[in-house]
Amino acid sequence: MDINEIEYADAASHLVWGGDYDYYIHTPSKVARDTFLYPLQTGMFHYKEGMKAERTRFDSFLIMYLRDGSMLVRTKDDEVTARGGDFVLLDCYEYHRYQALEPTDAIWLHFDGGYARAYCELIHERRGIAFALRNPAYALNQLARIYETFRNGERIREPLLGKYIVDILCEMLAEDNGIEPARRKEQDDIRRVMSYIAQHLDEPLTVGELAAAVYMGEYAFIRAFKAQTGYTPHAYVAQARLDAAKYMLVNSQVALKEICEACGFSTTSVFCASFRKRMGVSPLEFRRRSGTTAGASGTS
Numbered sequence: 001m002d003i004n005e006i007e008y009a010d011a012a013s014h015l016v017w018g019g020d021y022d023y024y025i026h027t028p029s030k031v032a033r034d035t036f037l038y039p040l041q042t043g044m045f046h047y048k049e050g051m052k053a054e055r056t057r058f059d060s061f062l063i064m065y066l067r068d069g070s071m072l073v074r075t076k077d078d079e080v081t082a083r084g085g086d087f088v089l090l091d092c093y094e095y096h097r098y099q100a101l102e103p104t105d106a107i108w109l110h111f112d113g114g115y116a117r118a119y120c121e122l123i124h125e126r127r128g129i130a131f132a133l134r135n136p137a138y139a140l141n142q143l144a145r146i147y148e149t150f151r152n153g154e155r156i157r158e159p160l161l162g163k164y165i166v167d168i169l170c171e172m173l174a175e176d177n178g179i180e181p182a183r184r185k186e187q188d189d190i191r192r193v194m195s196y197i198a199q200h201l202d203e204p205l206t207v208g209e210l211a212a213a214v215y216m217g218e219y220a221f222i223r224a225f226k227a228q229t230g231y232t233p234h235a236y237v238a239q240a241r242l243d244a245a246k247y248m249l250v251n252s253q254v255a256l257k258e259i260c261e262a263c264g265f266s267t268t269s270v271f272c273a274s275f276r277k278r279m280g281v282s283p284l285e286f287r288r289r290s291g292t293t294a295g296a297s298g299t300s
Contacts, residue, residue: 021045024150036162037113042147044107052099060110061120064088069104082130091120111165119169139171189214190228201264207233250290
């Protein structure tokens with residue numbers, strides 16, 4: 001019986017194995033469950049042609065790297081063929097099925113944690129459920145480190161294991177390979193605008209100006225900006241101004257007028273009203289509660 005049938009026999013799983021496999025189970029500490037991303041099971045499998053796993057639910061997320069061979073991977077919304085050199089990322093809380101189309105070797109990890117779903121959804125949005133990385137060495141190395149930790153009986157250091165998982169997921173997000181050129185350019189344009197905003201908070205920063213800076217129409221720019229940041233351009237600028245003002249209030253003793261000018265608020269009264277609406281207190285009360293003792297030049 002496979003690991004996935006041991007604890008979750010009631011999860012409507014149907015598994016057909018018969019190949020060579022090596023796996024390890026980890027029960028995370030309460031601290032790890034409350035704080036980190038954490039491994040649950042990891043293994044190295046050789047799948048014979050036709051071997052499959054089909055589950056309605058298995059409470060975890062799955063990273064799999066196909067060293068060779070190929071698999072048909074299906075979720076409730078998608079179906080793709082993953083080939084040697086591809087990563088597969090699945091939300092196992094939902095229906096999923098994968099089947100070897102030929103002899104296939106894979107290293108895999110079931111994991112979970114507070115931000116696991118957010119990572120998974122963002123990667124699915126950008127890459128899908130199966131994809132290749134231009135340079136998979138770093139992500140694969142971190143995946144192998146987790147497996148080797150258990151295989152070699154090493155001391156379990158849960159913060160380090162959590163870091164390895166985050167490293168893998170961030171590498172999947174950071175690399176541009178596999179992203180359509182048009183979408184990659186759009187992402188680069190929005191990143192440039194975000195940088196421009198941070199450097200020009202003392203200027204008006206209208207939507208029209210920001211869109212024109214990357215040669216986009218306003219409607220297309222608003223759509224692209226919100227898709228990438230979760231904010232409309234107007235809301236992002238407002239948040240950036242607030243964040244800069246909060247930093248200056250806590251880390252310096254400069255006057256409110258100077259903060260208004262540096263952060264792009266038209267008047268002190270507009271700044272105070274906006275700050276109170278967002279933070280529930282006046283800027284000066286916020287500064288007082290922070291216990292600020294920094295000099296006029298501020299601190300890091």
